């Protein structure tokens with residue numbers, strides 16, 4: 001009678017035989033395809049060998065000198081021998097993987113005259129990582145500084161190792177000494193649950209952090225773009241909001257740690273400009289959405305999409321008559337780059353003036369995702385602005401900028417991203433948004 005134990009043994013033996021066969025085929029294919037290694041491959045391998053000798057690993061150094069090793073799998077008689085061979089094979093596979101140069105999106109080549117060194121604080125976050133993509137594809141050198149509070153290495157991992165890219169784990173509340181021609185200062189949590197998580201830290205990041213960035217810019221003569229926000233207008237009494245409106249902010253409310261800190265950030269920028277001649281640009285960013293948004297961003301777009309995708313009720317806080325206007329992230333990135341490179345130094349609103357009520361948004365997303373969710377209303381939250389719509393006359397006039405991505409297109413791309421995120425269960429299941437060429441950066 002065949003016991004479970006016997007079946008397990010058969011299964012193990014079969015797996016080992018399958019492994020040996022796979023190893024033999026792999027080895028054979030290596031031998032058959034072992035065309036002479038190219039000069040570049042040889043150079044790469046000797047680089048590795050040198051690296052290993054420098055790190056003191058003589059054994060690896062000697063293996064690395066052999067461009068494409070082969071392995072004899074013909075004399076395997078026992079299970080132990082097979083296991084040893086498998087371990088050897090695994091080691092060689094790792095070695096081969098290490099030798100394969102990483103592929104990067106094809107970036108434009110800029111000569112030293114046109115290539116800029118650009119520092120992006122908060123560059124591993126949602127907006128920052130899209131800005132990184134665009135500037136990298138344009139051929140600039142990009143340095144990302146991030147403390148990974150809400151940002152993720154994943155957002156920029158496709159650039160790690162590229163000669164034009166550097167990622168620095170650093171909290172901007174501490175001073176930083178770096179050479180740069182331009183700075184985009186984006187470091188700050190952006191969504192209410194994130195900035196309310198540690199209000200004092202939010203204030204420090206936007207005040208002490210901004211002082212550090214402006215100090216750096218002063219030392220190296222760089223131009224700084226400050227990522228401000230429509231929240232500086234608070235719960236506005238003027239509609240739509242123009243840059244000349246001074247705002248209506250509750251200084252002691254739950255949102256004040258962000259709103260007031262961003263207001264101080266703007267004040268610091270203009271003080272450094274007046275006192276120290278630092279060139280500054282101020283972008284007042286309105287609600288932005290797109291791929292790479294945080295799953296727990298906690299704002300309308302991500303909340304509604306996630307609720308719809310997971311079949312939960314779509315929750316509206318308050319009557320649902322409050323309005324919002326949302327811009328797709330690639331439009332914002334266009335605006336930020338145009339503003340940085342313009343000769344205009346007063347604040348500029350960057351947002352999409354197409355206004356919808358929250359209930360309309362809920363219905364649009366519900367229709368797009370489908371499913372069985374119901375739209376339900378809950379109590380309003382404290383200090384929730386009732387109307388938000390940018391007046392972008394200034395951006396149109398001084399930058400020639402206006403948003404071009406429709407709500408339908410933007411939401412479709414974002415839903416696709418969230419859907420893939422929800423399906424992930426392993427690190428190896430990637431959901432990357434790797435730019436392919438300059439005309440297709442924001443996939």
Ligand SMILES: NC(=O)c1ccc[n+]([C@@H]2O[C@H](COP(=O)([O-])OP(=O)(O)OC[C@H]3O[C@@H](n4cnc5c(N)ncnc54)[C@H](O)[C@@H]3O)[C@@H](O)[C@H]2O)c1
Nearest residue numbers: 122125126127147148149150151171172187188190285288
């Ligand atoms: N997304 C929007 O709708 C929106 C709207 C208005 C303004 N903004 C502003 O744009 C900027 C980027 O926003 P986002 O949506 O990409 O947010 P995000 O949270 O995805 O990105 C912010 C990044 O800053 C990093 N960071 C936070 N504190 C830091 C610190 N002390 N030191 C170093 N890094 C730090 C985070 O880790 C993250 O990578 C923020 O300054 C935000 O205030 C965004």
